Structure formats: structure tokens, C-alpha cells
Amino acid sequence: MRDRYVPKGPFNASRYIAASANGAMITDIDGRELIDFAGGIGVVNVGHCHPKVVAAIKEQAEKFIHTCFHIVMYEPYIKLAKKLCELAPGDFEKMALFANSGAEAVENTVKIARCHTKRQGVVVFEGGFHGRTLLTMSMTSKVKPYKFGFGPFAPEVYRMPYAYCYRCPIGLDRKTCNAACADLLKDFFIGHAAAESVAALVVEPVLGEGGFVSPPSLYFQKLAAICRDNGIVFVADEVQTGFGRTGEYFAMTHHNVAADMTSVAKSLGGGMPISGVVGRREIVDAPQVGGTGGTYGGNPLSCASALAVIEAFEEDKLLERGRALGEKLQARFASWMQKYEIIGEERGLGPMRALELVTDRETKAPATTQAKALVKYCVDRGLLLLSCGTHGNVIRTLMPLVITDEQLERGLAILEEGFSELAKGTL
Template identity: 50%
Template sequence: MTDISYRLAQKRNIITELPGPRSVELAARRRAAVSAGVGASTPIYTADADGGVIVDVDGNSLIDLGSGIAVTSVGASHPAVVAAVAEQAARFTHTCFMVTGYEGYVELAERLNALTPGDHEKRTAFFNSGSEAVENAVKVARLATGRNAVVAFDHAYHGRTNMTMALTAKAAPYKTAFGPFAPEVYRMPASYPYRDGLSGEAAAKAAIRKIETQIGAASVAAVIIEPVQGEGGFIVPAPGFLAALSDWCTANGVVFIADEVQSGFARTGAWFAVDHEGVVPDIITTAKGIAGGMPLAAITGRADLLDAVHPGGLGGTYGGNPVACAAALAAIDAMAELDLAGRARAIEALALPKLRALAGTGVIGDVRGRGAMLAVEIVVPGGDEPDAALTKAIAAEAFARGVVVLTCGSYGNVIRLLPPLVISDDLLGEGIDILADVICDLTS
């Protein structure tokens, strides 16, 4: 990574109890004003953030190993993104691209058409969130194929709208009591090497057999999958799994949708996670890391698919907001200039040996991931029984020591690490060492 300068000191500095008095005060105001349905992973409130640190309203500086769930890959206040946002906001904040267009939307679409996998002709449309992108990708696939069925997978997470809840596998907290869900969604077994022990080809064969027998290829509009499953546990499929699914889709006229909302934009050590497998999706959905923290999402895919939609069939009032597009162009430039894909690979090389050294604790079922999308699966010693309670305790104690980590997994037993790609080696190493100390302390 090219050397960068930071606006804030890149160090952990805890000066109050966590949460501190100002955060406690804000928590009380939150309870009186904000829906209880909006959760929180930590009890602090942010005042500033830069590089790999979050500074809360009480002046505590914490190591950020979450990136706002893979959003602030270039940092939470990258100067180029800040400048692009300020410049665009000073000119105009909104016109609605469906009313009067603007160059930023077109330029960003051109960038994504060139950047995403494959050298075929592509088109792009912008939305506000990953859920919207996924939902619109399904709309496109159904219209273009004239079919209805959509295949999703075990451990999948695709969002919180009605359609994307149907695609999402985990019930609590995402789906519980929110049904009925969108119909014609079918769930198939995914590749989970730690738990199924199957090769990629064998896992794909099992999934395809079920698709053909339970749905029928001629009824399937789309197969949608996260190339590295996110909320389901940062599951990296066995080699060959994605390619076999993609080949089957091509042979049967099915749209292959890669949901790269969490794994895209250099997070896994390549521009997109499918690049590791040499897979070219028909449609790719992106969000999160695309715009340096501004709300933006996209679908990019084959021109014949996206152009099949009638005018007005895609869009939205805020989709491709000019300020968000300006931020995305600046963020993508920063990713390229700083070689953040290479930086993600360096993060993997630094973190994985430290995490794998914890095997002696007896609670590490698996250490996995790609680039700066890494995970530790916590189990009961002596087997592979998930230990969600210990996982929660590890995350809580790491926070108490000044390190923000997130949990995930279908069984609630995975610690996930999503550091900003601009984090320094020293700060990353300290954060991983503290996490390791926590695991050792809680299992000794």
C-alpha cells in the first residue's frame, strides 16, 4: 500500500469506562427517540473516525476491525472522498436522475462496466442499498427470462426487504415475524467446507441435482449467491463450486447473480470475490464499499439483460444520488492508487497466522476468509458444536479493551474481521493481538 497520512492519531486510547458518560447519555436519548427494532453492536457513539480508529463522544479511541460492516474500506473520512462530497454538494445535492441527468451517474456507470468481471458489453443502474440492488437484479432476471423461480442458498444473507428476506436464510433477527415473504424462492445447500467436507464439484453437484428435481431448470430465472457468504459466517466455498454453478446457469439459460455487496471493491484481495474463481457473473450487485460511506448500490450486468427492461422499470428517487456518485468515483480512484486489493492480501498475510496460532485454545473450529474478510468460527472444545455464547463474550470483551469486532454466522458463533483497508500494520497487529489475548483469557 502507498504510504498515507492520517488526520487522527492511529492508536488505541481508552480514557473512560466503555461506554463513557456521554455515550450513556446518548443511549438514554436513543431509547426515548429511536425504534427498539434498530439494533447496536456496541454501546458507544462516534464523534470522529479516520484510518483504523473510531473516536467516541467521550474521547476514547478504539481500533476499528468492522469498517461499518465493510463500508469504510478507504477509511471513514478519506480526504479525496470528503473533497468530492463537498464539491458536489456545493453545486447540487439532487435532481433525480430520472428527471434531469448528470455526468457523475454516467461516468460511474462507465467505471463499473469496465471494472466488473468480463469483457462483454454491460449496463449499470444505481440504487440506495444492497437490498435494493439485489431486489432489482431479481426483477431484471425474471423479466429477461420470462421465468419466476429464484434459487438462493443455505447461510445466505441478501437484505431486509420482503424479497431479500425471502432470499436470506437466517430467521432471527432478520425474518422472524415479518412474513409472509415473496414466493418462488427456493433454498439449496451451499458449499461450507468446514462443516460439509465436500469438494466444490461435489457440493455443486448436490445443489444442482436438487434444483433440477425440485424446481426444474426451465423454471429458474436466477441463481443468486454471495461468492464469500457474509452474514452467514464468512464462508469461502470450496474451489470449483461457483464455477460449476455458473456453468450450469449458462447451459440452462439461467441468470447467475453474484451478490458482492459485502465482498466487493478490493475487500477480498481482488476487485471482486468472483475474480478469485475466474467466474464472470451475468449480473453483479454492489454496495457497501462502493462509495466511502455514502449510501449507494448498483447492479451491473450483461447489456441484453438490463436493456430488456422497459423505460421506467428501474430507478428510484434517490438512486445514483449525485453526491454519492462523486464519493464513489473518488473512493474507486483511491482504491486503485493505494492498491487496496494488494493491501487486503497483506492484511490476510498478517492476520491469519496470528489467528491460526489460537488452535491450542480448543475453541477454534475454523479460521478462514480472503483478504480483509476474515473469520474465526468458535466451537465447544472437542467437536464442532457452535458456541454462540462464547462468541458473544469474546466480542464484548474485545470491545471493553478497545477493539471493535463483529459477530455473524448462521449459528451466531463466528467472529468476523473487516478492518479498513487503510489500517496500518501496527494498529492491525495490536487489534489482532488483543483479540487473541481475549480468546486465551476466556478459555484458560
């Protein structure tokens, strides 16, 4: 039925069909248990069907499901805005608004920045992924499958290299480079877009689809300073990195950087569709009345779910659990690097970790075919796993932070079996 009635455009990482899910496990309609290392692409950091989230949705659904915030306001939206302003980095007054998807949140940051600065240009980065709307697709780096055949694209979007230290865009040593690639932004204003015409610089603290690349703190500190000096709004796209994925509510916290605006989505809602923009009051409050918003933005059920997610993080100490999980993954992946030559680099921030596969450690040639085979091997054995990266040669981990030690070990055992088969040449 899926093949008959659903077009091929919406991709499927597996052929399983879910019947139920709890914590870090999904059960399909044939009763097979699946260990979830994908987390709905980073959406369920608190786990599938967290009791607090389910209870909050039920309670809100019995009161009302929709009024449209623009017609009749409701408490969950306003309370969530207050919470988000309190949690976001930065010792300054903030405001927050809500939408439905990550792409919507990112697009709103650009709209708001343009309104605030009276400029048009947007600077983004190689390897970045920001969404599938016209503007965010234009901002997204990878052509296939996200942009191919969908042009023409939105104008005034400019792209510069990202701090991909394993494959340094300017050929320097990460130990001594002093984050020199951030300084490219100064020359960028000469050869690509004048600083006076740039409204916003939008950057992911860790590349998501681009390969889970995690630059040094100095890189973001330099970028933020250059933006500040030139009146450019510094925007952190934390759609995938936000709400515990890196062991902090926001990944920029690791770098001691407070973005002017931050886009959030995915795990904010614990599985419900919601996204948000939070940032400096004078910036977020710039658009005129009616300039931002939408019919379903900040839906009551989604806001109630998001408030329950924050409660779960606080009461269940999920940030601490995430940090511990990240340490376990880092240690295990580092040990695998010693065993399997195909692993070129182990990297990440907290439990947002990745393994880049290469056919040769010297040339760093991407092992795209092998990565695809490894993912299939794992999925066929009940471990839901995703690859990423420009060449599709990076294995990433997005398991719920509530995963048990036993479930984690089972999943890692399957993954290591896959690496063993790759080493033997049987995959």
C-alpha cells in the same frame, strides 16, 4: 435519549456514540479511541473520511445535491457506470445502474432476471443474507432476527445447501469431493423447481452474515456452468465482498468466474449510501423504460464519492494493501489455532477472514456463548468487533484496508487477550 426515542429494532453492537472517525479509528463523544475491526459492516474499506472521498463530496455538494437522474442527468452517474462496467469481471459488453442499498441492488437483479428470462423462480442458499425488503428478506436464510414475525414471504424463492466445507452439507471430504454440492443443483431442478421456471440463481462468493464461508473455485465454476446450460441468470451478490474486501475489486475474480449480473454496495460509496447492478448488456438492458430506478438512486454526492473510492484504490494501491493484510491475518489466525482449542477453523478470502469457535473440535459444537462473550470483551476494551454465522459463533474481520500496522497489532492484541481469557475460563 436513544432508548427513549429509537425503537429496539435497529440493533447496536456497542453503546459508544461517535464524535469523529479517521482511517481505521473512531473517537466517541467521551474522547475514547476505538479500533475499528467492523468497518461499518464492510462499508469503509478505504477508511473513514478518506481525504479523496471527503473532497469529492464537498465539491459536488457545492454544485448540486439532487436533481433525480430521471429528471436531469449528471456526469458522476454516467462516469461511475462506465467505471463499474470496466472493473467488473467478464469479457463482454456490460451496463450498470444505481440504487441506494444492497437490498435494493439484489432486488433489482431479480427483477431484471425475471424480465429477461420471462421466468419467476429464484434459487438462493442456506446461510445467505441478501437484505431486509420483502423479497430480499425472503431470500435471506436466517430466521431470527431477520425474518421472525415478518411473514408471509415472497413466493417462488427456493433454497439449497451452500458449500460449507467445514460442515459439509452432504458429509464429504473437501479434499476429494470435487465440489459435489454444486451438482445438487441438477437434482434440485427435479425435486424443488424446474430449471425452465428459474430466472436467477443468486449466491454470495463468501457468505457474509452466514459465517464468512469461502467455497473452492470449482464450486462457483460448476454453478455458473449449470446456470448457463439452463438459461438461468447467474447473479453474484457482492454487496459485502466487493470493492477490495477480499483483495480484489470483486471476489468472483478469485474464482475466474464472470457473473451475468453482480450486485454491489457497501464499500462502493466509501460511507455514502449507494448500490449498483452491473452485468451483461443484453440482460441489464431488458426492462422497459421506467422499469428500474428510483428517486434517490445514484445520488450525485454518492456517485462522486464512489468515483473517489475507485481513485483511492488505484492511486493508494489498496488492493495490494488488502492482500498483504489478508496474509498477516491468515498467519496470525493460523498460529492461534495451534494455541486455542476453541478455534475450530480459520478461513476466509484475503482480508475477509473469520474464526469459527467450537466447544469441541471433534463434534464441532458451536461456541455461541463464548463468541458473544469474546465480542463483548473486545468492545469493552475499545476494539469494535462483530460475530456472524447461523449460530453466532464466528468472529469476522472487516477492518478498513488503510489500517496501520500499529493499529492492527493493538487490535489483534486485544482479541488474543480475549482468547486467553476464554482458555482460562474467566470469560
